[in-house]
Structure formats: C-alpha cells, structure tokens
Amino acid sequence: xxxxxxxxxxxxxxxSCDGCQLTLLDxxxxxxxxxxxVRISHFLEMSGAEGSGEGEAATLAGVGPxxxxxxxxxxxxxxxxxxxxxxxxISRRLVTIGACATAGGVxxxxxxxxxxxxxxxxxxxxxxxxxxxxxxxxxxxxPVDFELRGCPIDRRQLLEVITAYLAERKPNISxxxxxxxxxxxxxxxxxxxxxxxxxxxxxHAGCGAxxxxxxxxxxxxxxxxxxxxxESMVRQLKHDGMNDQDVMRVFRTFNAxxxxxxxxxxxxxxxxxxxxxxx
Amino acid sequence: MxxxxxxxxxxxxxxxxxxxxxxxxxxxxxxxxxxxTVRGGAIVLDELESAESLPYGWGVELEAGQYRLRERxxxxxxxxxxxxxxxxxxxxPARVRQWxxxxxxxxxxxxxxxxxxxxxxxxxxxxxxxxxxAIQDRVLATGRHADPVYQGRRSGAFLVSVECTEPGATxxxxxxxxxxAAGPGYDLVLTELADEGGHRFWIRSGSPEGAEVLxxxxxxxxxxxxxxxxxxxxxxxxxxxxxxxxxxxxxxLMAGTLEAPRWDDVASRCLTCGNCTMVCPTCFCTTxxxxxxxxxxxxxxxxxxDSCFDLDHSYLHGGPVRPSSRSRYRQWLTHKLGxxxxxxxxxxxxxCGRCIVWCPVAIDITEEAAALHxxxxxxxxxxxxxx
Numbered sequence: 001x002x003x004x005x006x007x008x009x010x011x012x013x014x015x016s017c018d019g020c021q022l023t024l025l026d027x028x029x030x031x032x033x034x035x036x037x038v039r040i041s042h043f044l045e046m047s048g049a050e051g052s053g054e055g056e057a058a059t060l061a062g063v064g065p066x067x068x069x070x071x072x073x074x075x076x077x078x079x080x081x082x083x084x085x086x087x088x089x090i091s092r093r094l095v096t097i098g099a100c101a102t103a104g105g106v107x108x109x110x111x112x113x114x115x116x117x118x119x120x121x122x123x124x125x126x127x128x129x130x131x132x133x134x135x136x137x138x139x140x141x142x143p144v145d146f147e148l149r150g151c152p153i154d155r156r157q158l159l160e161v162i163t164a165y166l167a168e169r170k171p172n173i174s175x176x177x178x179x180x181x182x183x184x185x186x187x188x189x190x191x192x193x194x195x196x197x198x199x200x201x202x203x204h205a206g207c208g209a210x211x212x213x214x215x216x217x218x219x220x221x222x223x224x225x226x227x228x229x230x231e232s233m234v235r236q237l238k239h240d241g242m243n244d245q246d247v248m249r250v251f252r253t254f255n256a257x258x259x260x261x262x263x264x265x266x267x268x269x270x271x272x273x274x275x276x277x278x279x
Numbered sequence: 280m281x282x283x284x285x286x287x288x289x290x291x292x293x294x295x296x297x298x299x300x301x302x303x304x305x306x307x308x309x310x311x312x313x314x315x316t317v318r319g320g321a322i323v324l325d326e327l328e329s330a331e332s333l334p335y336g337w338g339v340e341l342e343a344g345q346y347r348l349r350e351r352x353x354x355x356x357x358x359x360x361x362x363x364x365x366x367x368x369x370x371x372p373a374r375v376r377q378w379x380x381x382x383x384x385x386x387x388x389x390x391x392x393x394x395x396x397x398x399x400x401x402x403x404x405x406x407x408x409x410x411x412x413a414i415q416d417r418v419l420a421t422g423r424h425a426d427p428v429y430q431g432r433r434s435g436a437f438l439v440s441v442e443c444t445e446p447g448a449t450x451x452x453x454x455x456x457x458x459x460a461a462g463p464g465y466d467l468v469l470t471e472l473a474d475e476g477g478h479r480f481w482i483r484s485g486s487p488e489g490a491e492v493l494x495x496x497x498x499x500x501x502x503x504x505x506x507x508x509x510x511x512x513x514x515x516x517x518x519x520x521x522x523x524x525x526x527x528x529x530x531x532l533m534a535g536t537l538e539a540p541r542w543d544d545v546a547s548r549c550l551t552c553g554n555c556t557m558v559c560p561t562c563f564c565t566t567x568x569x570x571x572x573x574x575x576x577x578x579x580x581x582x583x584x585d586s587c588f589d590l591d592h593s594y595l596h597g598g599p600v601r602p603s604s605r606s607r608y609r610q611w612l613t614h615k616l617g618x619x620x621x622x623x624x625x626x627x628x629x630x631c632g633r634c635i636v637w638c639p640v641a642i643d644i645t646e647e648a649a650a651l652h653x654x655x656x657x658x659x660x661x662x663x664x665x666x
Binding site for chain 1 (some may be wrong): 571
C-alpha cells in the first residue's frame with residue numbers, strides 16, 4: 001500500500017465446507033505477522049464480531065469497504081447471488097479461495113442432476129429448502145481479480161497471494177501441470193514407473209505434488225491446468241486401467257463443473273449411452 | 280584381489296570390494312558421492328554413503344511411457360539404462376536462490392549466497408550422459424552468459440563413467456554418436472563384467488586425479504583378456520540398441536518440415552505436461568521468481584527449472600508466443616535436433632531415451648523424427664498440396 005493506512009481484509013463464506021478459511025487459520029506461524037500488516041475486519045469463521053471488535057453486530061453482509069476480500073464457496077442460493085454482488089461493490093480486490101469459489105465445488109455435481117429429486121430424497125420437508133438448480137463459481141456472478149485453486153487451498157499459496165497483494169505485485173502462482181512439481185520434488189513418475197492412473201499431467205500445480213509422493217495418483221483437486229489435452233489424458237487413464245465410469249468419476253469431484261472438463265461425457269461414451277437410452 | 284596398485288598403472292581390474300573402496304576413497308577425499316540406487320520402484324540418483332546402496336542385481340525394462348524394475352540373476356550394478364533423473368539435478372538444480380535483499384531504514388542491501396557448493400563425485404555416468412554434461416558445459420559454463428551456479432558445481436566435479444553393456448529398448452545413443460563406449464571427459468571409466476569369470480570391472484583413468492584415485496584401489500593389473508571381454512560387452516551393446524534416430528541430417532530435416540501435418544498429429548497426443556524437458560539431460564531453461572515476505576522488507580530471487588511446454592515460458596506482453604501445443608512441441612523438437620546446432624554447434628539430443636520413457640503418453644522422439652523424415656521424402660504428388 002502506498003499510504004500509511006493498514007489495509008483491511010475480509011473473508012467470506014458461501015456454499016463450502018470452511019476448509020479453505022481454516023487454511024488461513026492454519027497459518028499459525030505467520031498469523032501474528034499477518035495481523036500486523038492487515039486489519040482483519042470481517043472473518044466470521046474466526047470471530048463473531050464485525051469491524052474492530054467494538055461491539056458491532058456480526059452480519060453476513062459486512063460493513064466495508066475492504067481492501068482485500070477472500071471469498072470461499074460457490075453460489076447456490078438466490079440470496080448468495082445478491083450477496084456476492086454487494087461484496088464485490090465494497091471490495092477493492094476480490095480473490096476466490098478454493099475449488100468451490102473457483103469452479104463450483106463438489107456441490108456442482110447438482111448441475112448434472114435433478115436438484116428437486118435430491119431435495120425430496122434428503123429432506124423431510126423439502127418445501128423449506130430454497131436453493132438454485134446449479135452451483136456456480138464466483139466468477140459467474142462478479143469480476144474476480146484472482147482465483148486460488150485447491151480443495152483445500154495450499155497454505156503457502158494463500159500467504160503468497162496476500163503477500164503479493166501487500167507488495168502490489170503479481171502472485172507467483174504457476175498454472176502449469178502437477179508434473180512440474182513432481183520433478184522438482186524428485187518424485188519418480190508413478191504412471192510411468194508403476195502404471196498408476198494419475199491426473200497430474202492435466203492438473204493445475206500448487207499442492208506441491210503431495211499424492212504422487214505417497215504413491216497415489218493425483219485426483220485433480222486443483223482443477224485443470226492452463227494447457228490441458230483432455231482427450232489424450234482420458235485415453236491414457238483408460239490405458240492405465242480405468243474404465244469410462246472411473247474416468248468420469250475421477251474428474252467429477254471438486255472441480256466437476258470446470259468448463260475445461262465439458263467434453264468428458266463425449267470422451268467417456270456417456271453421451272452415446274444416453275442417446276441410446278433415449279431411443 | 281590385493282593391496283593398492285602402483286600409481287603408474289593406467290588401467291586395472293577391480294572387484295565388488297574395489298567398487299566399495301572407490302566410494303570410500305572418494306568420500307575420504309571430501310567428495311559427496313552421487314550414484315544410482317533403488318527407490319520408489321526406480322533407479323534414482325542420490326547420495327551414496329557406501330557402494331552397498333548401488334542397485335546390485337537390478338535391471339530395468341523400458342518402453343515408451345513405461346519403466347519397470349527387473350531383478351537380475353548376475354548381480355550386476357550397472358546393467359540398467361537411464362533412470363528418471365539426470366546429473367543436471369545436481370549440476371543445474373531445479374531451485375536455486377540467486378540473491379536476497381533486505382530493506383532497513385529505507386536502505387536496500389543485497390546479498391548473494393557464497394556458501395561453496397559440495398564437491399560432487401558422480402558414480403555411474405553413462406556415455407550418453409557424459410556427452411550431455413559436455414553439452415551443458417557448452418551452454419552453462421562457457422561463453423558470455425556463463426552461469427556461476429553451474430560453474431561452481433561443475434568445476435570440482437569428479438566423473439566416474441560406466442560404459443553401457445545393457446541398453447534399454449528406448450536407447451539410441453549409437454545413432455546419436457554418444458555411446459555405448461565412453462567418450463572423453465571422465466576422470467575414471469568402468470566397464471562392468473558379470474559372467475562366469477566373476478563380477479569385475481575394467482577401470483581406466485582419464486585425468487591425473489583419476490589416476491591418483493585408481494592407485495588407491497585394491498585390484499589387479501589388467502590383461503588383454505579382460506580388455507577384450509570388456510570391449511566385446513560394449514560392442515555387443517551397440518548391436519542391441521532398442522531404437523535409432525533416422526540417419527539423416529536432422530538439422531536440415533527440422534528446418535524443412537516446419538509445416539508438416541505430423542506436428543498436428545503429435546499435438547493431439549502431447550499433454551504439454553513438461554515431463555520430457557525435465558528428464559532431458561540437456562534441457563536447461565529456467566525462469567525466475569521474486570518472492571517477498573509479509574513485511575516487504577525481505578525479498579529473494581529464486582531460479583527455477585522451466586519448460587518450453589509451459590505457456591508462461593513464451594509469455595510476452597499481451598500473451599504467449601506459442602499458445603498451441605503444436606507450436607510448443609515443435610519448438611522443443613526443432614531446438615533439440617535442429618537449431619541447437621546453430622546455437623551451440625552440436626545436437627541437443629544424446630540418445631538417452633529418457634523423454635521417450637517418461638512421457639506419460641509414450642511420445643517417441645525417434646518415431647516423430649522418422650515420421651517427419653517420411654513426410655519430407657514423400658513421393659512427388661504432381662503438384663497437389665501435401666496432406
């Protein structure tokens with residue numbers, strides 16, 4: 001910041017599990033340092049009080065304005081669609097944190113199903129539930145300054161984004177594949193050496209390639225990389241032993257509604273199967 | 280085997296205990312000894328505290344996109360082709376801090392890291408990798424843009440080459456003129472023999488320091504029989520190369536096929552994941568990252584491996600120069616096999632086969648070059664546009 005005023009930070013929750021907000025609280029060693037550099041003005045996960053803690057009532061809407069808003073969660077209700085517009089209006093910079101806010105989250109599986117049916121199956125009084133038919137990312141509603149990936153987000157990356165914001169520079173967040181991180185870490189490729197199906201080649205880096213380091217295939221919780229060849233990846237996953245349904249399921253998790261994955265039903269033959277059934 | 284040999288001997292025969300002594304001698308001389316060892320289902324390169332960690336009795340079965348360890352009955356330590364890493368992991372590390380800056384009372388001070396790098400001894404440098412190191416020397420240790428990090432790690436390095444007697448199905452060093460016999464550049468070179476005559480190594484020195492180390496090893500004087508057997512093993516390996524690069528002028532081939540439809544074909548398979556460039560022993564591209572802490576009073580510049588398959592690698596004002604995977608794969612291959620000659624006077628490929636093995640979707644550099652060659656030599660088509 002160019003002035004002496006301490007920048008204000010707000011943390012918002014939409015449809016989500018709170019895990020990404022917890023990642024901020026997990027910054028135990030850095031939290032005090034962070035609190036010296038920013039005024040944490042709105043963060044209901046951490047404190048019930050709005051503002052500077054002088055007895056103001058906590059509100060979902062906040063008071064504002066805020067220099068930096070971190071937004072967790074997707075938009076699944078009409079109220080939330082309104083709320084995010086107001087938050088955008090009172091925020092200088094708006095950064096989404098995590099797969100829900102960036103891609104709609106696991107709850108976006110509803111986008112491919114019948115929400116009324118879910119509602120009837122789950123709730124004793126479905127008439128009490130007011131929800132939208134889709135779960136959508138924040139960027140579908142308001143302009144977003146930066147999207148931080150992950151389910152949950154990575155602690156170091158969150159600090160990097162906040163630090164970059166304070167220094168008024170671009171965050172060092174690479175959008176290439178997880179393979180880069182395996183190589184830097186010295187992890188032997190588990191697809192090539194063990195035949196383990198792995199989404200690493202098409203998945204956005206940022207986790208530090210944790211799963212392959214423990215002999216487990218990447219399952220894409222950071223969503224699509226900035227350069228993915230889905231068709232070739234699907235072919236390879238099948239070569240490594242997955243069937244069409246496995247492929248569909250592994251992509252349709254935390255980033256199910258990512259537009260980059262839109263060709264999946266065609267690539268896994270599910271479009272053809274649905275057509276067959278319709279006939 | 281007996282007491283240390285006379286320093287005059289420039290070749291000798293050592294056994295398994297001689298190899299153990301080699302690691303011990305190098306460590307006693309202050310080297311950090313790096314060599315092959317089995318970890319995570321592969322033969323990786325790591326620090327060796329003793330020769331016991333060498334992959335005795337392990338071979339590998341290689342194919343495009345596939346690497347499998349296989350036990351060997353002969354107990355050989357080096358009867359395995361290139362693994363997932365190369366020596367650049369140590370000479371040209373994936374992450375290097377270049378400098379730090381502190382701001383205090385409005386004053387900036389810069390500090391570089393002056394800690395001397397470890398003095399490496401590399402045990403098991405294959406002839407193809409020996410050439411790869413020479414190529415990286417040309418790129419990183421000489422000329423106007425010599426890199427002090429590489430120079431610091433390379434200048435004191437002691438290279439123990441091991442000639443190839445068991446090439447993999449993805450090896451093509453013969454067609455690149457880099458193996459399986461070791462070229463110049465080593466301090467010591469071994470040829471492994473594991474047969475009815477026992478497990479032994481024909482060892483020669485290639486430098487004064489190599490000769491000094493050799494003189495400290497328990498072994499016996501070499502005779503013509505062992506020399507002959509070792510040369511036969513290496514020459515037999517040359518006949519068992521799994522692959523070959525088309526024997527044409529690759530520089531010309533690359534320049535003449537820039538619009539070949541094959542580039543679209545390979546782009547339909549390429550994941551642009553960057554694995555090929557990171558396992559390549561000659562790829563050297565890096566990017567830099569400036570990091571700051573929360574206070575903004577402490578900054579660091581880091582250098583990281585980069586890849587021409589990364590969109591950001593060609594990002595200039597307004598966007599990437601090579602947005603398509605076709606353009607990025609073509610950039611990599613034409614540089615590796617073609618424009619490398621213009622830039623550095625040699626091929627950038629040494630025929631180690633790593634890019635073939637570690638490509639998750641089994642893209643094969645020799646197959647791509649052959650397809651381009653076929654296209655360049657397609658029959659005349661009476662003026663119709665080529666497909």
